[in-house]
Amino acid sequence: AQKVTQAQTEISVVEKEDVTLDCVYETRDTTYYLFWYKQPPSGELVFLIRRNSFDEQNEISGRYSWNFQKSTSSFNFTITASQVVDSAVYFCALSDFNRDDKIIFGKGTRLHILP
């Protein structure tokens, strides 16, 4: 069975601090995809990144970076120099490589960036 665990329910940091959102996953599949989605206060879900299981290279996109470690089944997300606009709920998610039309989401981490 597939499962995504985001142990941090809610995090508050002061603007300009760095913050890391944790994600641990479980799957029996040998190949799979991992994702991060953002849900701002307006409610929509915004795709941030996709990683496939055979690509463990970390990725950086502006202030965002992702650390995929297959050995620990983790896919953590770091925001550097956080801004108030980063305040949102962030979801980590997982899908089978061959059934990537069914995405399993974690419960989300609510991030508050305080001015």
Next chain:
Amino acid sequence: EPEVTQTPSHQVTQMGQEVILHCVPISNHLYFYWYRQILGQKVEFLVSFYNNEISEKSEIFDDQFSVERPDGSNFTLKIRSTKLEDSAMYFCASSEGTGRGGRPGELFFGEGSRLTVL
């Protein structure tokens, strides 16, 4: 930028009533989805739809639920006899394709339809 649009943004209904939620996916997308999010909880997969048929559905998607693509642009979710526990935000999403032909997992979500069952 193309977007997925959903109507209504909020619907209040009485238990036992039928509800239809409407979605207009992005026009060149081939895969369509419904997810739901009970308040404060995680986003749950309901169903995926491709080539005019359901390709995958979850255990939540029981006989009370159905989906339809009645024309070339709309994608609807029907709940035949609503229950209190159906109260949630329902998200429609679409994608160009899956790993076999598109950008897997890059779903484009609408802003959601909030359903309140009284």
